[in-house]
Amino acid sequence: MRIAYFDCFSGISGDMTLGALVDSGVDPQAIVESVRRLGLDFELTFETVRRGGFRATYARVVAPEEHAHRHLHHIEAMIDRAELPPRQVELAKRIFTRLGEAEANAHGMDLQKVHFHEVGAVDSIVDIVGAAVGLDLLGVERFEASPIPPGRGSVMAAHGRMPLPAPGTAELLRGVPLADSPIEMELTTPTGAAIVSTICERFGPLPAMTVDTIGHGAGTKEIHGQANIVRLFVGTTAESPDSDRVWILETNLDDLPGELVGYATGRLMEAGALDAFVTPIYMKKNRPGVMLSVLCTEAKLEAMEAILFRETTTLGVRRHPVSRHKLRRKAAEVQTPLGPIRGKLGWLGDRPPTFSPEYDDCARVASERGVPLREVYRLAHEAHASAGASPVEAAAPSGGDEHGHGHHDHGHDHGHHHHHEGEHDHGH
DSSP states (O other): OOEEEEEOBBOOOHHHHHHHHHTTOHHHHHHHHHHHHHHOEEEEEEEEEEETEEEEEEEEEEEOOOOOBBBBHHHHHHHHHHHOOOOHHHHHHHHHHHHHHHHHHHTOGGGOOOOGGGGSSSSHHHHHHHHHHHHHHOSSSSEOOOOOOOBBOOOOOOOOEEEOOOHHHHHTTTTTTOOOOOOSSSOHHHHHHHHHHHEEEHHHHHHHOOEEEEEEESSSSOTTOOOEEEEEEEEOOOOOEEEEEEEEEEEEEEESSSHHHHHHHHHHHTTTTSEEEEEEEEOGGGEEEEEEEEOGGGGGGGHHHHHHHHSOOOSSEEEEEEEEEOOOEEEEEEETTTTEEEEEEEEEEEEEEEEEEEEHHHHHHHHHHOOOOOHHHHHHHHHHHHHHHOOTTTTTOTTTOOOOOBOOSSSSBBBBBOOOOSSSSTOO
């Protein structure tokens, strides 16, 4: 698997990300030509500089000063007009949506009413859209990053002086492991936080990988005693379980009849949840209750929350981003003395696959033939073993209907999404 790892020991910003991408081999002219389609007045150049004694690439954006504040729909319309490839459009919009949601959460306002202040300026729009283009052109399957140092001290934002991390940046970094740093400055800007929190599936130490290239992206300022750069390791990692990032929604219920809890769980599964399950708990005043949990993709978050609010008595829903490891899998069918049984093959690397019979098939056969359900399962597993099945070389994960539970990559509940507010994205 081709993988990229951001080593953010000096934090991360939009211009540092752009510089690291170009330093890793992404064609700078391709980025420049793409962001030119936005129709904005700016100049983007890439320069070789030294930070703390190390060579790095600095992305310099020069644009006239503006006083207009853009809303999310203004920026999305601008991206649509650029007619970029669909993956780049989708990623750029996702980053801006995270910024908007964090800003909305920090200020207690509706997403569509949020004014994008510093990150709605031309230089930050160029950074984000240029990063989306570069991240796509890098051609990797997975992004990871180190813990993120936000920096110390305070920053002057549009609403006055704020301690670091600024509220929007703090929202963006919910659930992301933070690293301490003695540096008295804003190390991680809102744009940098938005990019890594959107694309990275894991935050931790450098993974086991074979490194092909290392890109150095430079920040604007020199830092005494420390190189103000972000390192981007690009390479390959050995075969491992497939990984992705999904979300867990949770709510505690102690005043809802069991029938309604069961109905809500069914509706969640029908609407595309990866899994929905109930855990017995004890709540305030020792009242017995249940915790209703939902595992879903980011695209399904709003639909899942809408069902929870509509079908239960909850007043609030917790959100957790989690990383998930899963075996490669494909649909399969085995022939048993009782008839065909469908299921899934799952495997890791060149290891023999395991077979999981589909419950619905087994239950149908057990009912039709008048045999115990466990006997149908036994025959299905024996049929698979006798067939001597092996992994299909080119098979891809089947994806949508697996119910493997994610494990927490981060230890915090997320009430909401993530977003921005720092002084400017090039002060780093």
